[in-house]
Amino acid sequence: MTLSGLLSLACASMLILSGCGAHTETTIIPPLTWAACPADVAPAPFQCATAKVPLDHAQPLSDQTIQLAVIRRPATNTAQRLGAIFFNPGGPGGAGTEDLPGWIDKFPPALIARFDLISWDPRGIGRSTAVRCFESKAAEDAFKRRMALGFPVGDAQVQAQAQLQSQFNQSCLRRAGTLLEHVSTADTARDLEWLRRAAGEPEMNYLGVSYGTLLGATYLNLFPDHVRAAVLDGNIDIEAWFADTPLQGTSLRMNNDIASGQTLDQFFQQCARAGHGRCAFADDGASAPATAAKFQTLAARLTARPVALGSVTVTGPSMLSLTSNFLFTVHAFGDFPGWTALGVVLDRLWTASQAPLPSAPAATPATAAASDALYESDGAGNAVQCGESPNPRDLTLFPQIAAFATARAGLIGQPVAWFDAPCSSWPASSASVYKGPWNAKTPPILVIGNVYDPSTAYGSSQKTAKLLANARLLTVNGYGHTALLNTSTCANDAESAYFINGTLPADGMVCQQDGAPFVESAQPPNRGVTAQPTP
Known part of the structure; x- marks a missing residue:
């Protein structure tokens, strides 16, 4: 030859x-070599594999490599199998080896039947070669207990937080080294292409939620000729992620504070409507504005005097941070407590705040567990965001940033603003960053957005649908972060038809969410209407 x-x-x-x-x-x-997953990862029928990829895709022949932990759930209908869907659970920092088995019941049954579902822990995360900033979870937890609960309040706490965050970040640099320069979204998109080839899949089918929508958009534009289908659910604002706006961090540029404020307003409305019997924080007969005012009073009380619930000390800032997290799912699911649980917690805090309580007992140092070698460090997700998304480089500016968020979004804007503060002293920059263009010619892409998504503003999904060269927006008239985690049978049907048959939903289609807030049993699904709501 x-x-x-x-x-x-x-x-x-x-x-x-x-x-x-x-x-x-x-x-x-x-090729990937699949075997039964370890018992502490996932039960059968899940299978696990390990891929070795270059640390730097610009130097693919270098002997510097990292490992990716990969997981698969084979299609249940092997006779009608259509291929594999690669799934990213977002973050940045989401571990697919945890979230794919943990969230499997949320996937449309038709997709479980016809496709293998493949996910992985992205580089820097989880069981892959990971960024871990301390020798163990116990050591990292002990360090974080020195930081403010939720976020700092007052000059003294802010100054102390700035010093501690810098020390934390330097610990990440010492332990992770050059890995911090190679955990960008573009690096992971190239890993995704590597995994597609290693899995023997001729074309890419992709489902990404939250940050996974940025990863998906990056892949679509780096490898447009390899795409069969992609669903981007709960979209971040791609252009805002990379913008550099003075006195605005990543989250505020993407309007996530506003989205959180709008969703919290909906919580107050639905809570007041449900009454104390179904939403414990509501006073029977109280209006939504009265419920919102009660929440503001609670935040002020806890800021002035933290209370103890069991062994946990709750401050005003930590209560606001907790609320932000609880808004993610309307109904309880896995590690997501849901809105009913939020009502219960707020009610208990309200009662506790009305009478003096003893301070919480001092936390005892945690004992390092066998899983410490694989613990999830806060530095892992920070490494991705801080390395490629601009943020103010002075933590003492964040009270001003939080005040801006409060002015336009209410109290819930504060934890959203402070979410980006770890980037203020991050010590590394990504060596490979893809910032567009975003209009590569691809097959039709399905974009999904919840109207009241507290973490990725609905407007960002609208923007993504316009930014991509060939995309269709499906709106879900509901609450919570992503349609995947807040079930809509209508959206599931549309997603299944798209992946299986290549059929897009009608232009302007709006789906309803299954089940009303504070009603834990799902209601019969509404298959969708055509009117477009305005958030």
Whole structure:
């Protein structure tokens, strides 16, 4: 065989990162070897594998490699299997080896039947080669107990927080080293292409939620010719992620404070409507504004005098942070408590705040567990965001940033603003960042957005649908972060038809969410209407 023939044969069996020719670098992609997952990861029928990928995709032949932990749930209907859907659970920092098995009941049954579902812990995360800032979870938890609960209040706490956050970040740098420069969204998108080839899939089917929508959009524009179908659910504002706006962190540029404020207002409305019997924080007969005022009073009380619930000390800032997190799902699911639980917690805090309580007992140092080698460090998600998304480089500016968020979004804007504060002293920048363009020609893409999503503003899903070259927006008239975690049978049906048949929902279609807030049993699904709501 001639040299040119040998090169052609090589190109047919290799992943080409920069084209194929006499002077280009290529690397062979070993197929994934699937086996039963370890008992502490997932039960059968889940299968696990490990992929070895370059630390730096710009140097694919380098001996510097990292490992990716991969998980698969094989299609249940093997006779009608259509391929594999690669799933990213968001974050940044979400671990697919945890979330795919943990969330499997949320996936449309038709997709579980016809597709293998494959996920992975992105580089820097979980069981993959990971960013861990301390020797153990116990050590990291002990350090974080020195930080303010929720977020700092007052000059003294802010100054102390700035010093502690810098020390935390330097610990990340010491332990992770050059890995911090190679955990960008673009790096992970190239890993995703690597995994597609390693899994033997001829085309990419992709489902990404939350931050996973940015990862998906990046993949779509780096590898548009390899795409069959992609669903982006709960979209972040792609352009805002990379913008550099003075005195605005990533979250405020994406209007997540406003989205949280709008969703919290809906919580107050639905809570007041449900009454104390179903929403414990509501006073029977009280209006939504009265319920909101009660919440503001509670925040002020806890800021002035923290209270103890069991062994936990709750401050005003930590209560606001807790509320922000509880808004993610309307109904309880897995580690997500839901709105009913939020009403119960707020009611208990209200009662506790009316009478003096003893301070919470001092926390005892945690004992390092066997899983410490795989613990989830706060530095992992920070490494992705802080390395590529601009944020103010002075933590002492964040009270001003939080005041701006409060003015336009209410008290819930404060924890949203402070979420980006760890980036103020982050010590590394990503070596490879993709900032667009975002309009590569692809097959039709399905974009999904909840009207009242507290973490990724509905307007961001609208923008993504316009930014991509070929996309259709499906609106879910409901609450919570992503349609995947807040079930809509209507949206599930549309998603299944899209992945299986390539059929997009009608332009302007609006789905309803299953089940009303504070009613834990799901109501019969509304299959959707065509009117477009305004959040």
